Amino acid sequence: MKRKSIPCLLLAAAVTVGTLTGCSANADSASTGASSTGASSAASSAATSDSAIQPCEVTFWHAMTGQQETTLTELTDQFNSENEYGITVTLVNQGSYDDLSTKLTANAAADTLPDLSQAYNSWLIPYLDKVVHLDDFVANDYDNYEDIMESYREETSQFGFINAMPFNKSTYVYFYNKTMFDELGLEAPQTWDDLLTIGKTFLEKKNMVSLGFDDMAGMLEATLRQNGCDYVSEEGALFDTDAGQQAIDFIMEMYNNGYARLVGEDGYFSGPFSNQLIPAYIGSSTGVSYITHDGWELGVAPLPGNTEKAANTAGTNIVMFSKDANQQKAAWEYLKFLTSTDATVKWAMDTGYLPVRTSAYESETYQNFMQSDATATASYAQADAFFSSPAFDGSYDIQNAVNSKLEELILNKADGATAMKELVDAVNGAL
Amino acid sequence: MKSRKPSSVAARIAQYAVLCLGAIFTLLPFLWMISSSLKTPAEIVKIPPVMVPAVAQWSNYATAWAAAPFGRYLINTVIVTILTTVGVLITSVLSAFAFSRLKFPGKDLVFSLFMATLMIPGEMLIITNFMTITKLKWIDTYQAMVVPWISNVFYIYLLTQFFLQVPDALYLAAKVDKCSDLKFMVRIMVPMNKSAITTIAILNIIGSWNSFLWPLLVTNSQEMRVLSTGLIRFQTEAGTSYELVMAASCILVMPIVLIFLFLRKYVLEGVAFNGVKG
Numbered sequence: 001m002k003r004k005s006i007p008c009l010l011l012a013a014a015v016t017v018g019t020l021t022g023c024s025a026n027a028d029s030a031s032t033g034a035s036s037t038g039a040s041s042a043a044s045s046a047a048t049s050d051s052a053i054q055p056c057e058v059t060f061w062h063a064m065t066g067q068q069e070t071t072l073t074e075l076t077d078q079f080n081s082e083n084e085y086g087i088t089v090t091l092v093n094q095g096s097y098d099d100l101s102t103k104l105t106a107n108a109a110a111d112t113l114p115d116l117s118q119a120y121n122s123w124l125i126p127y128l129d130k131v132v133h134l135d136d137f138v139a140n141d142y143d144n145y146e147d148i149m150e151s152y153r154e155e156t157s158q159f160g161f162i163n164a165m166p167f168n169k170s171t172y173v174y175f176y177n178k179t180m181f182d183e184l185g186l187e188a189p190q191t192w193d194d195l196l197t198i199g200k201t202f203l204e205k206k207n208m209v210s211l212g213f214d215d216m217a218g219m220l221e222a223t224l225r226q227n228g229c230d231y232v233s234e235e236g237a238l239f240d241t242d243a244g245q246q247a248i249d250f251i252m253e254m255y256n257n258g259y260a261r262l263v264g265e266d267g268y269f270s271g272p273f274s275n276q277l278i279p280a281y282i283g284s285s286t287g288v289s290y291i292t293h294d295g296w297e298l299g300v301a302p303l304p305g306n307t308e309k310a311a312n313t314a315g316t317n318i319v320m321f322s323k324d325a326n327q328q329k330a331a332w333e334y335l336k337f338l339t340s341t342d343a344t345v346k347w348a349m350d351t352g353y354l355p356v357r358t359s360a361y362e363s364e365t366y367q368n369f370m371q372s373d374a375t376a377t378a379s380y381a382q383a384d385a386f387f388s389s390p391a392f393d394g395s396y397d398i399q400n401a402v403n404s405k406l407e408e409l410i411l412n413k414a415d416g417a418t419a420m421k422e423l424v425d426a427v428n429g430a431l
Numbered sequence: 432m433k434s435r436k437p438s439s440v441a442a443r444i445a446q447y448a449v450l451c452l453g454a455i456f457t458l459l460p461f462l463w464m465i466s467s468s469l470k471t472p473a474e475i476v477k478i479p480p481v482m483v484p485a486v487a488q489w490s491n492y493a494t495a496w497a498a499a500p501f502g503r504y505l506i507n508t509v510i511v512t513i514l515t516t517v518g519v520l521i522t523s524v525l526s527a528f529a530f531s532r533l534k535f536p537g538k539d540l541v542f543s544l545f546m547a548t549l550m551i552p553g554e555m556l557i558i559t560n561f562m563t564i565t566k567l568k569w570i571d572t573y574q575a576m577v578v579p580w581i582s583n584v585f586y587i588y589l590l591t592q593f594f595l596q597v598p599d600a601l602y603l604a605a606k607v608d609k610c611s612d613l614k615f616m617v618r619i620m621v622p623m624n625k626s627a628i629t630t631i632a633i634l635n636i637i638g639s640w641n642s643f644l645w646p647l648l649v650t651n652s653q654e655m656r657v658l659s660t661g662l663i664r665f666q667t668e669a670g671t672s673y674e675l676v677m678a679a680s681c682i683l684v685m686p687i688v689l690i691f692l693f694l695r696k697y698v699l700e701g702v703a704f705n706g707v708k709g
Contacts, residue, residue, distance in 0.1 A: 065664045066498070092651050095663050099647055106648055109558050110565040268670045271476030287669035292473040314668070
């Protein structure tokens with residue numbers, strides 16, 4: 001027995017040593033993190049100094065594929081050949097959003113982040129000290145920042161400084177089968193009551209479930225906001241109010257009456273919607289490329305509201321991590337180019353994402369484009385109602401907790417009061 | 432004789448029926464992949480599912496092939512797979528031999544330490560390993576994809592158990608004949624455990640061929656990427672183009688199928704050898 005216990009002890013010791021090494025590695029990255037805070041304050045000096053930019057290479061990590069990547073490459077080639085400073089931007093595809101996020105986390109720890117990367121705000125929280133503050137660049141060297149859509153400006157300054165420039169933005173819209181709606185004499189919904197009427201009509205006349213949501217947590221947040229109620233903050237759930245109760249009652253009514261259903265294994269409603277198995281769903285505007293409508297007409301409408309209008313926005317922004325002043329200035333030139341009216345119009349028309357500037361929406365080219373593109377029109381129609389989910393330590397856990405809790409409540413056909421209590425517990429428990 | 436024939440025919444029929452059923456179950460995912468790779472996006476999501484596409488969309492293959500430099504990815508995958516497999520076999524055989532035959536101070540302790548590393552989840556080591564690779568300036572190189580994977584404690588453990596089953600008498604007899612340890616290992620241990628070593632090689636080839644996260648983490652340029660990273664080119668935040676994923680998968684599976692057809696004899700031999708020995 002004694003002989004056996006020695007290896008066991010050593011085994012435990014080995015594990016401890018391993019853990020300690022891990023800890024010291026973290027401490028290491030924390031200290032380099034501190035030094036890069038110095039680099040971000042260097043951003044201000046880089047922005048204000050007038051010295052010309054030296055030729056250099058700027059690396060941009062992204063998660064764009066297919067047509068999106070083609071257009072991004074075209075725009076980047078244009079920038080590389082046209083810029084007067086000899087800046088070369090190198091695009092690096094890093095897989096999906098999840099892969100890109102993992103890769104950024106690893107490189108933040110090793111202090112080898114790229115000059116630029118696509119990122120959601122929620123990813124940045126562990127290494128926010130490595131993000132270059134763009135305030136001085138915007139103040140000294142940017143053409144009409146007020147022209148950027150207000151909700152995007154709010155989103156990219158939620159940490160108290162400008163942490164990114166908006167890039168591939170989308171919004172949730174209401175896709176519907178116009179042929180079926182016409183047949184039943186229905187119009188696209190404007191309000192929650194319309195959704196209930198549509199649900200009732202489809203159930204009675206065609207025995208069909210009439211609505212689905214690709215993103216459950218996003219649905220809850222939008223519905224709360226449509227009733228003038230806040231969702232969550234770092235302190236926990238904010239929706240335990242009368243307005244919140246109304247919103248949750250409405251959601252449970254939709255599901256319990258069979259007016260709405262959960263998504264299947266494929267994770268998106270574009271499949272069943274294309275097959276006319278569901279007459280309408282709410283999902284990302286970029287999902288339109290996955291909808292095939294053979295023999296029926298596709299309709300796209302802004303999200304319905306109740307006391308207010310509210311529409312989720314999705315899609316990433318571009319964050320700068322460069323430490324060197326010259327690199328920062330070069331990267332900024334590229335960001336200026338990508339968010340310019342012409343570039344954002346081209347980007348939006350080719351990819352189905354939305355322009356980031358008001359002047360882009362108002363440009364003749366995009367106005368003409370909207371006349372033939374129902375998704376773009378519907379997205380623009382709700383531009384005043386855009387909101388983005390707040391990102392903070394734990395916001396991702398809340399999203400996961402809410403997604404599974406909502407699913408459970410719907411499967412159990414819970415009543416509104418139970419749903420409220422359990423959702424509040426789920427949110428607060430995730431923090 | 433005559434009276435027994437009908438029953439043996441019936442037995443034969445039953446045998447083949449079972450085998451056919453098994454074959455269908457095994458082949459179905461494969462056939463489904465091929466059929467899906469020839470569908471239109473509408474047919475992919477069709478409910479009830481379409482078994483055979485109305486018009487075969489051969490263009491899916493061209494589109495999938497053009498989406499990424501798969502030729503280059505293939506070469507990289509082959510290089511990485513061969514190097515890691517050779518590395519794993521060398522380290523596993525050597526250490527399994529040491530743990531099973533040699534006598535040296537602290538043998539049990541070292542073995543326990545090796546075992547201890549099995550209890551650390553791989554995900555925990557990713558960041559630490561990544562930082563090591565970065566400090567060595569190995570990002571975007573083959574060694575970054577190969578070196579961390581050329582030893583595998585589980586395989587060492589597995590092979591040690593196999594080596595322990597070889598009777599001591601053989602070792603001692605070899606010693607009497609003045610056979611060195613290395614010679615004994617190469618001449619006797621390895622051939623006697625051919626099936627176990629083949630199994631390890633196959634497991635490692637599959638693992639290496641399919642590995643995704645680590646190669647993606649340590650490479651940045653298209654020239655260094657591997658096949659698995661090519662498959663995610665058909666996914667976006669709003670959905671996945673399954674027909675293209677399936678077309679690309681068919682292309683990726685081809686080399687493995689060809690290798691099997693050529694080496695079928697050897698692979699089956701390994702399995703048969705195992706059966707006889709068992």
